[in-house]
Amino acid sequence: MTESKNNFEKVLLVINPKSRRGLPVGHKLKKWILNNTDLKVTERHTDYAGHAHDIIRDAHVDNKTVIISVSGDGGMHECNQGVLHHIDKEPVIVPWPGGNACDVFYSLYTKRSWKRALKEGRSRRIDFIEVTIIGPENTQKYIAQQASIGLVADAANIFHKNRPLNDIKETWLVFLSYLTHKPVLVEIDGKKEKTAHLIVTNIPRVGKYLKYPQCKPDDTYFVLSDIKGGKINLGLEIIKSMTIGQKGKILKEFEFLLPEGGIMQIDGEPRHIPNNSRIEIKVLPQYIKVLDWKA
Template sequence: MSSPFGPMVLICNERSGRGGVGKALPEVRAHLEQRGLEYEIRATEYPGHATELARAALQEGKRFLVAVGGDGTIHEVVNGMLEEDQAIDPTAVLGVIAAGTGSDFIKTFGIPASASHGVAHLDGGESFPIDIGKITYMQDGAEVVRYFPNIAEAGIGADTVARASRLPRWLGPTVYFFAFWLVMRGFKPANVKVDLVDRVHEGRMSNLVVANGQFFGGGMKVAPKAAPTDGLLDIQIHNPRKREAIAIMPRMYKGEHIPHPDIHEAKRIRVSIEADRPLRIEADGEMLGETPATFEVIPDAINLKV
């Protein structure tokens, strides 16, 4: 028996999450077989390979792609499903089984974190279209485009992600919190010009958050007003003083850091940023390039299995 969307193609990096994805695969296989669902597994071998595997599967006529792993794997698979701001196959469906280090993306949609419950969500024909973010940024002097399903940042948030990647994995979801403390000590806000389409924000900024989903950083509800089905990006321009930034951080876990006088909020289809120095950019926990950058929303870009 197969899904209404056809046989699944599970795309996974068995080594990610300290090998957690590889350890979860036998359980995933067992639950898929128990439900009588057809599947095949395609393992990644290097960074960016999940994007290539996703695109190849679609070109073969497969319609049901399942990202097995954390936000990085989901990010790469989504980039393999889109080309020139369009779905390669508008009927294709993205499924997610969180494994390894876990996923913030799934929290917005209420998809279970356990592998066995995640498989249950792959059964049946329920899916709906979701928006996807698009970033145009600079990398090695060239303009590059990348898509993101969850959240992107420019500024101290991206520096924090870069620092977190060098910390021990046993810190688990707290790794972002510790990385923030380490980065905060030496970070200096930049003078920026943020174009919000109908007005321009100019001044000092420590971080730009551009959200499609609500959660990042291991469970922080940074964008409680974001909805990946409303055709808009949830934008926050942060510039609190260091002491206030430290006080705000714990409140982010419950989404209680806004409203705040040092956080400018907006909802837009597009936002661009220029700064007096290149600011790092990250999306879905993946380090990309630098500012200047433009962030846009692509409404109803792909279908998500729930």
């Protein structure tokens, strides 16, 4: 649902200087905001993993604040976790592409629609997916737009170990992930099986190229896609995902076990999951405000 017009007053611009184009893109955006709006801009740079979360957690924000993450999906993921400390104050949080993928931005906006919503002070509530990882020793909880195990998680893990990235390096690492990929053992409803790529998402674009056309980020559902089989079937299904798009089950909640643990990527950030962990997924309807992508 569209919020009533709210004249924003200030911007917290969180830039990851280590992302591909973070600093030049962030400074260009700052100049545009100052030249085209009356908003006050505070610029902060991240210095370490998790810093975006800390910056936002410690910031003074309210419902007239727009938090802008100039980074990739990982930086946006950190910012979202930081906003959890200010849910009652209802700031607006949005990405601006400055790193790899930026799937949330390209799933919702064009640069023109994003800028128009900022100038007009228009926001809209968006659903999130809550991912709870219940391990043998502790429980971790995240909010996200998408999460997966299998091929994309393997690729995210390899990306994380081989930064900085460029297009040629990224293409090679994706191919390497495909060649070395092994199915992941999962247990769903008491039945053990192996999956090549299991993803939950409520945005229609994941990993820059994969399409999930059923996804709507404000319909209170997410899409579950589960690809099984060997490398040939996986390759064919990935080609399908990149072209006509992949369809799946439309759900509000889902859970599974990882008897042998593994890698799970959450909004592009790889997480090491212990053996015998239970993963619980559920929708958080209309959870956080973003710029109105339908403005």
